[in-house]
Amino acid sequence: MTTNIPLLERTQYTPLSLPLFLSEVDSFKTALQTFESALTYLPQLHDEALASTEAPSAGSGSGTGQRLDAAIADFSQQSKGLKDMLKAMERDVLLTERDGEDLGEANAKRAHWKRCKEGLQTALGAFQNTERVYRQRLNDQLSRQYRIINPDATEDEIAGAVASGETQIFSQAILTSNRSASASSVARAVRERQQDIVRIEKALQELLTLFQQLEEAIVLQDPVVENIEHRGDEAARDIERGVQHLETGVVSARGARKKKWICLGIVIAILLVIVIIIVVVTLVKKKE
Template sequence: MSNYNQYSGYGGNPYGGEQQSYGASNPYSGEAGNPYGGGYDGQAVAGNPRPGNATDANYGTGPAPSIPGQPPQPGQNVQYVTAGPSVMSNSDFLSRVEAVKADIRTLTTHVGQIASLHQRALSSPDSTSSSQLESMITQTQVLNTSIKDQIKFLETDAARSKDNQVKNTQVGQLKTSFTKQLQEYRVEEANYEKRYREQIARQYRIVNPEATESEVQEAANADWGNEGVFQTALKTNRSATANTVLGAVRARHNDIQKIEKTLIELNQLMEDLATAVVLQEEPIQQAELHTTNVKNDTEAGNVQLDKGIESARRARKLKWWCFFICVAIVAILALVLGLYFGLRNN
């Protein structure tokens, strides 16, 4: 049994509000449009980039998780933490690690169940399977957030423990395992989106059998949540069958928007895992810098003081020399005058 509920304080339901099943009304604004809309055959539409920097070929890749205990790499995001009053013992830390491992195993099960529900939704869609799929995705996103928060908590504790190899190794293994599951989940969602777009293309051909390949691709990437697009497609075929098929296409487009929202959330989780947690030593560095500055200022002051003392000594010597010269001059004058007047009197 999963134990992620015991950490319900971490994160929350990323979807928020009431749940909406796949195929329900568009939860996004009708004017928003499809912000990502890559082609159903893997070709991206200009102006509509995929979530993050991903493409159909590399949805299974992402930023590598940071390595605990290693210095951050150039360009890597860094999260600084201050030294805490205390850190967990290794035994308590390992207990938390085992809890996270159990949650990751639960995530693996969830991803497998989502894959099965995806297949069911594509082959024989119904309200029950759509509701089950939406519920499972919501649970999985809450679980993902919980696991991510627990790993970052453990990584912070490991950073504060300073060179605790046991903690650093365990956190590194958790991040690698979790990143692998996120990648598998992301690949599953991306493949599901691609198959969804292929179905949209096939259904559009039913309505417009004379459509060219470029028109089919445009339809597969169109914003079917927009009433104008829907009405334009009906102009060429207003039969009851066409109306039903395009209604189904419109519902599938809503599902694609939810898939892309999930992909964005998965990308953000992987970005968070790639952020290195570093113990904030800036106050210590500032204190050392302040001490160095004080030392430098003191040494500079001592040099100036020595120069002042030397100048004062030279000034005193000069005064004494002037004094002795004046005395000598007075003595010489007295001697000359004495001799002069003495000789004159004689």
């Protein structure tokens, strides 16, 4: 029953084109449909688990419990995979909105992502409600089991025994019960149901965490976007420094060229002085 859900894991910082994004949306919807379809069989597994302890002689309790545990583990894996896909889609939406080149495309992506998110929230809500209903049915069954071994128990005593989650309370009641024939069956049923309750509490806590993560994805800045902003700022600073260096280089080049002209002028002046001196000396010698 385990389903491998493809994850949208990208390292590039360029948003997907709209057709590629819609392809990811279709993959998400397919995975969500698989999750929802499997979820429809969960109440049947609950019924079998409850029936196995209502009639312990059937001997199918452990097998049903194993199938139920495997189903819940698979649901947990699928829901986490769906959450990861949704966050990757949201990342792409944020990048597209930041790019800002096509507002229509950004709005279309956000609309599709929002519908996917709502679909996942609805499916997780259904999973959560199914587990809560099963938890209530377990409590009702434990109440009946306690009444079997302690018919004189008050409603408060029964409620306290069930709410405590302690098998020791049931064990003590079994030891003092005059219905030893059903005591062992009740003890096994109680142990199995307490394990189910622990598993349900864990599943509900994981679902609560998933709901929180989905909401956080809306308000928290995506690390990829933060990285882009950081790199963008660095690039802007690098460009600014480059412009400054270029301006400094231009000024230096202009200064160097000016100095070259000055040096050339000095050399020409010296040469002119030398030529004049030679001419004067020559003329003086001729007159002598």
